[in-house]
Amino acid sequence: MNPADLSAALLTVVTGIVVRRGGTAELTVDDVALERPRNRDHGDWASNIAMKLAKSLGANPRELAQEIADAAAELEGVASVDVAGPGFINITLDAAAAGALAKTIVEQADAYGLGDLYRGVTINLEFVSANPTGPIHIGGVRWAAVGDSLARIFQSQGGIVTREYYFNDHGAQIDRFARSLLASWLGEPAPEDGYGGDYIADIAARVLTLYPGDLFHIPRDEQQEVFRAVGVELMFGDIKASLHEFGVKFDVYFHENELHESGAVNHAIDRLRELGAIYEADGATWFRSTDYGDDKDRVLIKSDGEFGYMSGDLAYYLNKRERGFERNLIMLGADHHGYVKRLMAMTAAFGDTPYVNLEILIGQLVNLVRNGEPVRMSKRAGTVVTLEDLVEAVGVDAGRYALVRSSIDSQVDIDLDLWGKKTNDNPVFYVQYAHARTHSVARNASGSGVERSAFDASLLDHETESILLGILAEYPRLLRQAAELREPHRVARYAEELAGAYHRWYDSCRVTPVGDEPVGDVHRTRLWLNDAVGQVLRNGLGLLGVSAPERM
RNA sequence: GCGCCCGUAGCUCAGCGGAUAGAGCAAUUGACUACGGAUCAAUAGGCCGGGGGUUCAAAUCCCUCCGGGCGCACCA
Numbered sequence: 001m002n003p004a005d006l007s008a009a010l011l012t013v014v015t016g017i018v019v020r021r022g023g024t025a026e027l028t029v030d031d032v033a034l035e036r037p038r039n040r041d042h043g044d045w046a047s048n049i050a051m052k053l054a055k056s057l058g059a060n061p062r063e064l065a066q067e068i069a070d071a072a073a074e075l076e077g078v079a080s081v082d083v084a085g086p087g088f089i090n091i092t093l094d095a096a097a098a099g100a101l102a103k104t105i106v107e108q109a110d111a112y113g114l115g116d117l118y119r120g121v122t123i124n125l126e127f128v129s130a131n132p133t134g135p136i137h138i139g140g141v142r143w144a145a146v147g148d149s150l151a152r153i154f155q156s157q158g159g160i161v162t163r164e165y166y167f168n169d170h171g172a173q174i175d176r177f178a179r180s181l182l183a184s185w186l187g188e189p190a191p192e193d194g195y196g197g198d199y200i201a202d203i204a205a206r207v208l209t210l211y212p213g214d215l216f217h218i219p220r221d222e223q224q225e226v227f228r229a230v231g232v233e234l235m236f237g238d239i240k241a242s243l244h245e246f247g248v249k250f251d252v253y254f255h256e257n258e259l260h261e262s263g264a265v266n267h268a269i270d271r272l273r274e275l276g277a278i279y280e281a282d283g284a285t286w287f288r289s290t291d292y293g294d295d296k297d298r299v300l301i302k303s304d305g306e307f308g309y310m311s312g313d314l315a316y317y318l319n320k321r322e323r324g325f326e327r328n329l330i331m332l333g334a335d336h337h338g339y340v341k342r343l344m345a346m347t348a349a350f351g352d353t354p355y356v357n358l359e360i361l362i363g364q365l366v367n368l369v370r371n372g373e374p375v376r377m378s379k380r381a382g383t384v385v386t387l388e389d390l391v392e393a394v395g396v397d398a399g400r401y402a403l404v405r406s407s408i409d410s411q412v413d414i415d416l417d418l419w420g421k422k423t424n425d426n427p428v429f430y431v432q433y434a435h436a437r438t439h440s441v442a443r444n445a446s447g448s449g450v451e452r453s454a455f456d457a458s459l460l461d462h463e464t465e466s467i468l469l470g471i472l473a474e475y476p477r478l479l480r481q482a483a484e485l486r487e488p489h490r491v492a493r494y495a496e497e498l499a500g501a502y503h504r505w506y507d508s509c510r511v512t513p514v515g516d517e518p519v520g521d522v523h524r525t526r527l528w529l530n531d532a533v534g535q536v537l538r539n540g541l542g543l544l545g546v547s548a549p550e551r552m
Numbered sequence: 553g554c555g556c557c558c559g560u561a562g563c564u565c566a567g568c569g570g571a572u573a574g575a576g577c578a579a580u581u582g583a584c585u586a587c588g589g590a591u592c593a594a595u596a597g598g599c600c601g602g603g604g605g606u607u608c609a610a611a612u613c614c615c616u617c618c619g620g621g622c623g624c625a626c627c628a
Contacts, residue, residue, distance in 0.1 A: 039571075048570060051608070061608075085571045086608065131628085173628060284626050295555080295624075302626040309628055334622045337556050364557060365622070406565065409557060411621065413564080424590070425564080427576055433590050444587040493566055496575070503591055512587045530587095552590070 002101055002473045003034045003045060006075075006091070010034070013071045014049055017064075023057045033477075034091070036470050040463065043082065043090035044098060044470055051087040061087030098469045099457030099525070105472060105532035106452070113475045113539055117483055118159035124325035125151050128243070128250075129166040132235040133177040133195055135386040136242060138414055142366050143331045144387070145403035145545070148248040149488035150331075152543045157483045162325070163250045166316065169232055170256040177235075178228035181207065182220075185227070197384065203231050210234075242387045247396055247545045259315040265307060268314035269300050277349045287314075292345035314346055317358065321350075329486075331361045361486055363408035369415040385416065393420040397546045401428035404544050405492040427496050431537065432549055434499035438534030439550040441511050445527050448512045452531070454524045464505040465529065471498050475536055479543075488544065495540040502533045 010032045018025055031052070034045040050065035057064065062083060069081040069089050077097030082090045105112045127147030130140045151161045168174075180194035184204040190196045207230045208215065215223060236253075243250070259265050269285065272278050277288050283303035287310070290297055299308040320328050332339065340362065344354035352358065368375045368385055375385075390399045393416040402419065405427070406412050423429065445451075460469065475494070482490040511526045513519055538548040 035570090037571075038574085042571070046571085048609095051570080054608080088571065090571095168628080171628060282626075286626090299626045304626075306626090308626065334557065336623080338623050340556080362556070362622095367621090410565075411558070425577055429590060430576075433588090437588070437591085441587055448587080450587095489566085493575080496566090500575080504593095506587080507583095507592045510587060514586050552588090 002104075003477065004029075006045060006077075006093075007032050007034055009075050010047065010049075010068075010072060013075070014053075014068055017067055017071065018053065018057065021057050021059065023053070025053060025056055036474060037090065040467065042084060042088070043080075043092040044466060045091045045093075047089045047091070048087070050083075050089060054087065065089050093466075094458070095461040095466070096456075096458040098466060098473075099460035099529075101469055101473055102457070102460065102525070102529040102532040103455050105535055106528055109535060110539060112535060113156065113479050115157045115476060115480045115483070117157035117480050118154055119157070121159050121327060122325045123154050123159045123161045124164055124320050124323075124328045125154070125161060125331070126164045126166055126329065127331040128248075129168065130239070131168045131173050132232050132239060133173055134197065134235070134384065135199060135388065136239055138368055138385045138387070138390060139333060139366055141246075141387045141390055141399070142363060142403050142408075142412070143333070144243060144246055144248045145400045146363065146408055146488055147331050149400075149404050149491070149544050150486055152545065153479065153483045153488055153491065156479055156543060159483075162252055163248075164252045164254055165250045167236065167253050167255045170260055170312070174228060174232060178224050178231060181227040181231045182224045185223075203234050206234050207231050242391075245391060245396070246387055247400065254316070254319075256312050256316070259312055259319065260307070264315040264319060265311050268318050269311060271318070272300075272314065272349060275349060275351075284308075287346070287349070289342050289345035289349070292348040294341045294345040298342055310342060310346075313343065317343075317346060318350070321352070321357070326357065327359065328357060329359045329361060331363060334362055334364045337362045359486075361408065364411040366403075367411060367413045369413040370417060385414075389416065390414070394423060394426075397432070398423055398426045398428050401431075401492065401544060401546050402426050404488050407487065407489050427492075428546060429552075431495045431499045431541065432547070433552055434502045435534055435537040435541065435548045436550060436552045437506060438502070438530050438537065441506070441530050442527065442534070445511045445523070445530075449519050450512055450523045450527055452524060452527050454521045455528055456521045456525050459522045459525045460529060462505075462509050464501070464508050468498075468501045468505050468529065468533065471501050472532060472536055475540075491540050491543050495537060495544075498533065498537060498540070502537075505529075505533075 007029050011027060011029055014032055015027055018027065032047055032049050034047055037043065037046045050068055051061045053059070054061035054064050065083040065087040069083050072078060072089065072091060073081040077093055078091055079094040080092045084090055125147060127143040128136065128140050130136050136144070148163065151163050154161045176191065176194045179191045180196070180200050181204045183190055183194065184200045185208065190200070204227065207227055210230055211226055215226060240253070269278065272287060277291065278300070279286050279288060284299050285301035287298045287300050298310050300311045300314070302308050317328065330343075340360045343358060343360060347354045347358040394402070398419065403412070419426070460466075478490060478494050482488060509526060511523055511530055513523055541548045
């Protein structure tokens with residue numbers, strides 16, 4: 001008996017009562033969704049449906065609750081139903097009904113918790129998209145961890161997900177990068193608006209070994225072009241490699257240059273023009289985005305003839321739509337939140353639905369901290385902490401977990417010294433240890449002749465067992481919620497809660513008999529529960545891109 | 553000035569209409585000749601930034617003020 005089954009049964013009960021009382025409320029399963037009460041005295045599951053319905057039925061909430069409770073008490077698998085407080089309905093399952101879940105989970109294995117919220121929906125999730133003018137710095141790392149995890153969560157709901165990286169290889173910043181490489185090679189100081197740091201010299205040297213021709217005797221602008229073309233490829237290769245090391249693999253690396261070379265940018269502007277959203281002023285071409293809720297109109301073609309920043313975004317969006325993506329999500333840092341309105345205006349102008357066909361997830365920036373003091377990062381000064389630095393200092397698991405554990409709405413401090421030294425501060429080890437422990441227990445059980453050869457759910461009647469089963473039962477809904485809200489951190493917090501409940505159960509219920517005690521069905525049944533917990537921890541950690549070790 | 557995010561235990565953060573607000577770390581005290589003590593139990597620690605409002609019910613929703621972060625270019 002899981003909460004979904006119970007909700008469905010309760011829906012039938014409540015609907016019957018509403019009809020009998022002459023009510024007109026149309027109820028769905030969501031209306032009678034059960035929650036797990038904080039306090040164990042309040043049973044396994046609780047509903048507030050009576051308080052919600054009382055007003056429209058003109059009924060006393062407690063009386064209504066009692067009527068529902070009396071009917072619900074007859075449901076199969078329900079041990080008792082109580083009315084408490086202002087009208088809560090508290091349901092306690094009998095141990096057998098609750099415990100059956102342990103077997104279900106083991107049997108469903110990796111499939112336990114999967115849902116169909118986005119069954120068949122094509123989703124394009126764009127994240128990181130850092131310019132290839134330097135290594136991925138610590139700010140981009142957050143989106144790497146969160147974005148990849150969110151992609152996995154969408155997939156758990158049946159979504160057809162493409163992880164995409166927008167490769168900004170067109171425009172002034174790339175020119176600066178090229179000039180910086182050239183300057184480094186020539187032994188000149190870095191350009192005023194260019195990039196510094198050891199990696200520039202490193203890339204410049206690698207360009208030299210890769211370039212087959214004679215770089216010394218060609219004009220300077222051709223030299224710069226060589227450094228641009230080869231340097232960007234090298235930089236991009238490095239970025240890919242460090243992302244890969246971090247466990248993040250993109251399906252598509254999209255080059256902005258393609259949009260310009262194929263004429264897609266012009267085409268996108270023409271399309272807007274046909275729709276009447278374009279005007280000319282001051283020698284520039286403007287998108288009348290204020291018609292669609294933006295704060296000001298945006299320049300698409302500057303008076304010098306160059307494309308404005310936004311023009312590429314128009315073409316890119318259309319390109320994604322032409323590739324068939326129903327939902328397009330872009331993860332951006334808080335320093336880009338000003339883009340939301342103009343991109344939504346674009347979406348509306350093209351006749352799509354803002355916040356549905358296009359969705360922008362804004363995440364707060366990370367602060368780099370050293371000994372409690374904030375550290376300013378500067379690509380130019382070369383004081384950048386990179387993804388590789390993070391992995392080197394704390395490892396992939398601890399790094400990803402720490403980054404994905406917080407809501408993206410909150411700023412996080414990254415203190416590599418602290419993270420590197422006191423890694424026990426990171427709850428990832430608490431969760432991983434719980435998982436390792438499930439394997440340790442299973443190994444031990446096997447050695448003592450305890451196998452999953454019998455299952456009697458009614459034997460899972462210890463208090464820690466009913467708590468554990470309650471948490472396990474919530475997993476599918478938790479996953480769905482994480483997907484709906486685009487909040488991977490919920491999976492991490494859930495894993496911590498489950499790990500805690502498991503450790504407490506371990507402390508009071510043994511799987512392997514002690515001493516001369518014979519192996520009984522209670523031990524065999526507990527082994528099912530043990531393995532079920534291991535399975536769910538593994539599933540959850542997998543969605544976070546964190547390993548689930550069998551030994552630590 | 554306008555916009556977005558945040559202000560919850562000493563620290564880092566969950567909870568975002570429900571019952572006595574939680575976890576980890578830090579602190580204090582206990583628990584292994586019983587499945588790994590990277591664990592568990594217990595204690596202590598909170599006017600959920602302040603003030604109004606909506607509601608049967610507000611940390612959660614609305615308004616306002618205070619404090620912090622980030623934005624508001626024919627730059628990308």
